[in-house]
Amino acid sequence: MKRTQSIDLGVMRKAPKLFAFRPLALAVTAGTLIGCSDDRQEAQVYRSVDDCISGNPGQTEQCEIAYKQAEQEAIKSGPKYSNLRACVEDFGANNCQSFPVQNNQSIFMPLMAGYMFGSMMNSGFRSAPLYTSYSRRSPAYGKWTSTDGSLYGSANSNKVRVNDKAFKPKPTVRRTMSRGGFGSTIAAKSSFGGRTSRSSWGG
Numbered sequence: 001m002k003r004t005q006s007i008d009l010g011v012m013r014k015a016p017k018l019f020a021f022r023p024l025a026l027a028v029t030a031g032t033l034i035g036c037s038d039d040r041q042e043a044q045v046y047r048s049v050d051d052c053i054s055g056n057p058g059q060t061e062q063c064e065i066a067y068k069q070a071e072q073e074a075i076k077s078g079p080k081y082s083n084l085r086a087c088v089e090d091f092g093a094n095n096c097q098s099f100p101v102q103n104n105q106s107i108f109m110p111l112m113a114g115y116m117f118g119s120m121m122n123s124g125f126r127s128a129p130l131y132t133s134y135s136r137r138s139p140a141y142g143k144w145t146s147t148d149g150s151l152y153g154s155a156n157s158n159k160v161r162v163n164d165k166a167f168k169p170k171p172t173v174r175r176t177m178s179r180g181g182f183g184s185t186i187a188a189k190s191s192f193g194g195r196t197s198r199s200s201w202g203g
Contacts, residue, residue: 007080007101007174040161041118052117059125063117066127070115074129075099077147077170079182081108086179092134092141107176113155114144118167126167139186146170149185 052063081087087096091110098106114130129147132155133140144152144160148170152160 007107007176040163042159042161056117062125066117066125067115070127070129071112073127073169074109074112074147076172078109078112078129078131078173079147079185080173080176081179081181082176084108086177086181088135089179090133090135090138090140090182091131092138095134116162116166118162128167137180138183140182145186147173149182149189151186
């Protein structure tokens, strides 16, 4: 897979207006465990940060911090492209944005469509970013997907089921990927039982 030079993530974090959200779910709050033999959790999908706050009275600060954490995780581990066309191929028109990097150049990333907001056993919370694709060529079309290409069902659904791994930080991505690369990542995860192959784009 075609790769370019490494990306300076420190420079990217200085870019203004990091993510302009599409009109999709912005937050997911984890519910109770489903069954003793299934470690997945049922999660409710909210349509905005305000909905997250409404659904979690007294947790305004937690909802806002969770969003910021998910935003930074998306910058760190999300898919990155050297040109707009490659990003649009995977995620659809008007669903990509540019970030300045070194040497007055830019890379392109999909817009973060939402974030998962989950409670922990010790009363803390955690979050993780979500994307969706508007490209019919992509296996992520109309579905929730994480930065590493895991799929979590229809983006039209107000409930998803995730396990503990969904909230864990993903490896830092410092290289750009080629057109269709994210779809290949999803296929690799499916083929290897949810584990990416060594030829994955991350790292």
